[in-house]
Amino acid sequence: MTSVPRPAILTLPAPTALQRALPNWLTASRVVLAGVFFAVLTLWRFEDSAAARSQVDWMLLGAAALFGIAVATDALDGYLARRWKVESMFGRIMDPFADKILVLGALVFLAGPDFWWRFPDGHPARVSGHGIQISGVYPWMAVLMVGRELLVTSIRAVLEGQGVKFSSDWWGKWKMILQSAAIPAILIIIAAAPVRPDAAGAFWKGDPGRVVVDLIVWTTLAVTVLSGVPYVARCLHVLAQRRERSSHDAG
DSSP states (O other), X not given: OOOOOOOOOOOOOOOXXXXXHHHHHHHHHHHHHHHHHHHHHHHOOGGGXXXXXXXXXXXXHHHHHHHHHHHHHHHHHHHHHHHHTOOOHHHHHHHHHHHXXXXXXXXXXXXXXXXXXXXXXXXXXXXXXXXXXXXXXXXXXXXXXXHHHHHHHHHHXXXXXXXXXXXXXXXXXXXXXXXXXXXXXXXXXHHHSOOOTTSSGGGSTTSHHHXXXXXXXXXXXXXXXXXXXXXXXXXXXXXXXXXXXXXXXXX
């Protein structure tokens, strides 16, 4: 009787030291890039900027580039870790931290006083308002978006601590993609759009730049808030199942 040869079992080579370390280095570099990005925005102020003088604002364009590079490391470190099968505890902890500190920190800066343009005395709009947020991101918007992240993070931490798998869904992924695109887009528009000397320029009501900025901000806000609804629904479903199970066991 002729024996059938068994198929050879493919064994993947063990990851090298560089392969194990590179995803973690990329994650750590994102935290560093976020710090440099925040430092640039700390030094920038609209009223003293090139953008306010109808010039291309290279400082803001540099900030947008830093943000874009940081976002690229987010896509790359996860891809490499999965491809090389080198997921680590450091990556599981630091990767979401780096994402949140970069995006939420950027939103806080965009909602801050450095992106505020105060109407001068005699300005036509002075009678109806005292200024305008150049970025389109007002503090209450930042609070809503930060609150959404804190709520979902809290839900995930509690449920996963009790052994319930609570991974991100496509809503969460699209929310992150939209935020990552919206923030540099806002910076680029502010840096490149012309500014009229008698108003807040391209960022006053009706001007194309302002319309685009508002569209980006309101779309991002809506998607961010709505993306938290499935997580809350899943949490309520899990809690309802546990109550039913407890009632059944007690009965």
